[in-house]
Structures are given as structure tokens and as C-alpha cells.
Amino acid sequence: xxxxxxxxxxxxxxxxxxxxxxxxxxxxxxxxxxxxxxxxxxxxxxxxxxxxxxxxxxxxxxxxxxxxxxxxxxxxxxxxxxxxxxxxxxxxxxxxxxxxxxxxxxxxxxxxxxxxxxxxxxxxxxxxxxxxxxxxxxxxxxxxxxxxxxxxxxxxxxxxxxxxxxxxxxxxxxxxxxxxxxxxxxxxxxxxxxxxxxxxxxxxxxxxxxxxxxxxxxxxxxxxxxxxxxxxxxxxxxxxxxxxxxxxxxxxxxxxxxxxxxxxxxxxxxxxxxxxxxxxxxxxxxxxxxxxxxxxxxxxxxxxxxxxxxxxxxxxxxxxxxxxxxxxxxxxxxxxxxx
Amino acid sequence: xxxxxxxxxxxxxxxxxxxxxxxxxxxxxxxxxxxxxxxxxxxxxxxxxxxxxxxxxxxxxxxxxxxxxxxxxxxxxxxxxxxxxxxxxxxxxxxxxxxxxxxxxxxxxxxxxxxxxxxxxxxxxxxxxxxxxxxxxxxxxxxxxxxxxxxxxxxxxxxxxxxxxxxxxxxxxxxxxxxxxxxx
Numbered sequence: 001x002x003x004x005x006x007x008x009x010x011x012x013x014x015x016x017x018x019x020x021x022x023x024x025x026x027x028x029x030x031x032x033x034x035x036x037x038x039x040x041x042x043x044x045x046x047x048x049x050x051x052x053x054x055x056x057x058x059x060x061x062x063x064x065x066x067x068x069x070x071x072x073x074x075x076x077x078x079x080x081x082x083x084x085x086x087x088x089x090x091x092x093x094x095x096x097x098x099x100x101x102x103x104x105x106x107x108x109x110x111x112x113x114x115x116x117x118x119x120x121x122x123x124x125x126x127x128x129x130x131x132x133x134x135x136x137x138x139x140x141x142x143x144x145x146x147x148x149x150x151x152x153x154x155x156x157x158x159x160x161x162x163x164x165x166x167x168x169x170x171x172x173x174x175x176x177x178x179x180x181x182x183x184x185x186x187x188x189x190x191x192x193x194x195x196x197x198x199x200x201x202x203x204x205x206x207x208x209x210x211x212x213x214x215x216x217x218x219x220x221x222x223x224x225x226x227x228x229x230x231x232x233x234x235x236x237x238x239x240x241x242x243x244x245x246x247x248x249x250x251x252x253x254x255x256x257x258x259x260x261x262x263x264x265x266x267x268x269x270x271x272x273x274x275x276x277x278x279x280x281x282x283x284x285x286x287x288x289x290x291x292x293x294x295x296x297x298x299x300x301x302x303x304x305x306x307x308x309x310x311x312x313x314x315x316x317x318x319x320x321x322x323x324x325x326x327x328x329x330x331x332x333x334x335x336x337x338x339x
Numbered sequence: 340x341x342x343x344x345x346x347x348x349x350x351x352x353x354x355x356x357x358x359x360x361x362x363x364x365x366x367x368x369x370x371x372x373x374x375x376x377x378x379x380x381x382x383x384x385x386x387x388x389x390x391x392x393x394x395x396x397x398x399x400x401x402x403x404x405x406x407x408x409x410x411x412x413x414x415x416x417x418x419x420x421x422x423x424x425x426x427x428x429x430x431x432x433x434x435x436x437x438x439x440x441x442x443x444x445x446x447x448x449x450x451x452x453x454x455x456x457x458x459x460x461x462x463x464x465x466x467x468x469x470x471x472x473x474x475x476x477x478x479x480x481x482x483x484x485x486x487x488x489x490x491x492x493x494x495x496x497x498x499x500x501x502x503x504x505x506x507x508x509x510x511x512x513x514x515x516x517x518x519x520x521x522x523x
Binding site: 011185213215318 | 458
């Protein structure tokens with residue numbers, strides 16, 4: 001009995017302690033002698049990861065292949081930077097972006113740059129000057145490019161780095177409230193939808209995977225958060241068309257928040273009206289085709305309005321679009337005001 | 340591929356998500372499962388179950404620490420499997436580490452007012468006050484169930500030093516819990 005208690009208790013120790021123990025072990029796995037043999041490569045890799053690294057590796061990835069030896073090493077420190085103030089202060093980056101995509105210069109900023117350890121704590125900092133540029137076809141509210149004027153610890157000032165806004169953690173904002181637990185996993189899960197309601201997004205137990213792999217969904221409550229500088233349409237019925245308008249790129253924020261892929265065009269194919277089972281709420285169901293450089297996606301979005309605030313339950317179908325529509329329509333119809 | 344990108348693949352219901360998870364964390368999952376189950380076949384199945392578990396959990400969950408998230412699921416599933424396996428097949432090494440800790444932690448019947456989460460919080464706080472090496476060794480032993488010889492090898496310590504550290508840390512933890520009001 002005691003053992004069981006301990007097993008359970010240990011399972012709840014903090015995440016950072018667990019990942020630290022994993023990193024620690026990997027880091028110490030190699031002996032000093034082994035490390036010294038690759039030390040030269042390693043120093044170069046640390047520099048390359050942060051400065052020109054994005055051209056060679058996935059960005060921000062602390063586990064690297066040391067000098068192509070197939071040995072995994074954990075990055076013990078890396079070079080990072082952050083714009084000090086102004087409208088881009090919260091942006092994070094930054095893969096290198098080709099000069100051909102760079103637009104007008106829009107700002108000059110000061111940047112705090114320096115080394116961070118593997119848990120993101122600054123080890124040293126320096127203040128550098130950099131110019132901010134627009135990226136062609138991308139609103140500056142989403143992404144801009146940064147070009148350093150001072151070298152600092154970097155080897156050159158040749159490259160442009162794309163940095164982008166940080167979206168809120170929507171899953172954290174809308175946690176699922178499970179009402180049942182079965183041996184197949186939790187079931188009957190409700191999530192906030194709109195400013196005062198909720199929908200039953202998880203119906204069957206999570207262990208029954210098949211339905212869930214047919215689609216992915218995103219809940220965006222209060223769309224005005226995504227469009228702080230724009231007026232949304234005055235009527236819910238105009239909203240689907242408004243969001244499909246891609247002549248001005250500023251409107252793609254909603255789509256960007258869901259896939260982090262910038263759509264090249266959006267086509268609204270069908271709209272219809274749905275009423276919740278309890279008769280309390282009216283929804284507009286809008287079907288779209290989303291085209292991006294990588295692929296075309298089918299989605300259906302259920303829009304609602306409550307006290308002048310618009311919210312959306314967006315569903316992207318991976319297969320069986322018609323089934324997904326029928327299934328997710330039943331989810332939307334479960335809408336109720338929270339108690 | 341970095342963790343954020345892998346999580347995005349899960350959100351997009353892209354099967355590459357599992358492949359990329361396996362490439363990056365497959366070895367780690369296997370070692371956790373194997374330490375607990377001591378059997379390659381069972382470990383393999385457990386790791387597969389872990390991937391299904393992750394697939395089911397994301398979305399809607401968006402883990403802030405993906406690595407710890409995976410470790411937790413693998414450990415849970417492995418322990419569940421261990422429980423359902425016959426006693427003969429249990430890993431003796433695992434039972435030993437649990438017995439050691441059992442000496443210092445409260446029984447449910449005694450400390451029934453304290454939840455597992457509360458005890459875990461105290462253990463986390465205690466570990467934070469310890470040196471990084473000590474903390475790592477303790478977690479490697481009692482979270483990941485690494486053997487003393489594996490820990491010694493990885494930290495370049497002798498086995499007796501590792502045993503000594505574990506012994507002293509257990510004693511300190513016991514004192515700490517008593518001071519925090521956990522009746523033993």
C-alpha cells in the first residue's frame with residue numbers, strides 16, 4: 001500500500017525537475033575525454049545554432065548532433081535575443097528569412113542579446129541596435145524581420161531573422177471539464193464557447209481514437225482580441241464573408257491563430273443556420289476551403305454572437321468531411337449557458 | 340524538430356507527429372518502460388500505448404513541457420502494466436527502490452488528509468533545495484527507476500557514492516517531511 005502511494009506521489013513532481021533529470025543525465029553521459037574530443041565542434045555548433053543555426057537545424061532545438069557523429073548532445077547554452085520595447089517587444093524568433101521576401105524598413109529598435117542556459121535563464125547580455133523590416137505579404141501584426149546593425153557576439157550582420165507574435169495558449173484558456181471517467185479514458189468533456197456558454201467537445205471516451213483523428217478543432221472566444229485595430233462587421237451574418245476576404249492581409253490573423261500557416265487564399269463555399277437544441281442560441285455554419293503553399297484544407301466554422309461579442313468553433317477535417325460536419329454540428333447544438 | 344513543432348503536428352492530426360515523437364523521444368520512453376518492466380516486449384507495447392495516449396491527449400491538451408509530459412505518460416502506463424503482470428514477472432529492482440522510499444513516506448491510512456499532489460509538491464520543494472547532482476540522482480532513481488550502476492556510470496561516480504547520496508537524501512527528505520507536518 002505504501003509503495004503505491006509513493007509511486008503516485010512521485011508521479012506528480014514538477015515537470016521541470018523531470019526534464020532537468022533527463023537533460024542532466026544526457027549531458028553527463030559522455031566522459032570528459034569524449035567531450036574534449038568534440039569540444040571544438042561543440043563550440044562552433046553552439047554559435048551556429050543561435051546565429052546561423054536555423055539554416056542548419058530546426059530552431060530552438062536543444063538536442064543536436066555533435067559534429068555529425070550521430071552522438072546526441074544537449075545544448076547547455078544558446079544565444080538569444082529580445083527586442084527591448086515598442087510594438088514588437090513580445091515577438092519571438094527567429095529563423096533566417098531570405099532577403100527577397102523583405103519589404104520596407106519600419107522601425108529601429110534596441111535588442112537585448114546574449115547567452116541563455118538550457119532552461120532559458122540569461123547568463124550574459126549585451127545591448128545591440130537592429131532594424132525592423134516588413135515581410136512581403138505578411139501583416140506586421142503577425143511577423144516582421146529583424147536585421148542587426150551591431151555584430152555583438154555574432155559573426156556577421158548579413159542575415160534577416162523573422163520574428164513573430166506569440167499567440168495565447170488557447171488550450172489553457174479553455175480547459176476541458178470532464179464529467180465522466182471510463183476505462184477507455186475521460187469522457188463527456190465541456191469547453192467554454194462564447195463569453196458565457198459551453199459546448200460538449202468531447203463526447204465519447206478519449207480512448208476511442210477514430211472519431212478524434214478525423215478532425216482537429218479550435219475554439220476562439222471573442223474574435224475582437226485577434227483584431228484589436230479593426231472593426232468587425234456589425235452583423236453575425238456578414239462575419240463569414242468578412243473573414244474570407246484576403247485582399248487585405250490583416251484579416252488572416254484568425255486563420256493564422258489556428259494553423260500558424262499563412263493562407264494564400266480563402267474561399268467561402270456555403271453558409272447555413274443552426275439553432276442549439278435548447279433553442280437558446282443561433283449559429284452560422286460556414287464552410288471554407290483554405291489554400292496555402294503547402295496544402296488545401298476543408299473546414300467548417302460555427303460562428304456565434306452573444307452581447308455583441310463574436311466567437312468561433314472551427315473544425316478542420318482530415319477525412320470524411322460530411323461525417324465530421326454532422327458530428328461537429330451535434331457538438332454545436334449542445335450549446336448551453338454555463339451555470 | 341523542436342517540441343512546439345511536434346505539438347503542432349498533433350494539433351493538425353498529422354501522423355508524422357508520432358513518427359517525430361518516436362525519433363526524438365523513443366529511446367527515452369523505452370528506457371523508462373524497460374526500467375520498470377524489465378522486459379523488451381512489454382516495454383515496446385507500453386511505448387506504443389504511450390504514443391496513443393499522447394495522440395488522444397493532444398489536442399485539447401497543449402503541454403508546456405512536452406518532454407516531462409511524455410515521461411509522465413510512459414511512467415504511468417508502465418506502472419499500470421507492472422501492476423497487472425504476474426508477481427513473478429515483476430522487476431525486483433523497481434520493488435527495491437519503492438521499498439526504500441516506503442520507509443520515509445506516509446501510509447495512506449496514516450496521512451489520509453494529504454493528497455499525492457501535496458506530497459509531490461513537498462518532494463519537489465525539497466529537491467529544489469538540493470544540489471543539482473543530488474536532485475538528478477534522486478529523480479533518476481525514484482522517478483525513472485534507473486539502477487545504481489547505471490546512475491554511477493552516467494554521473495561518473497562510484498556505485499558506493501551513489502548509494503551514499505541516495506541514503507543521505509532519503510534521510511534528509513524524511514526530516515523535511517516531518518518538519519512540514521507530514522506525520523510518519
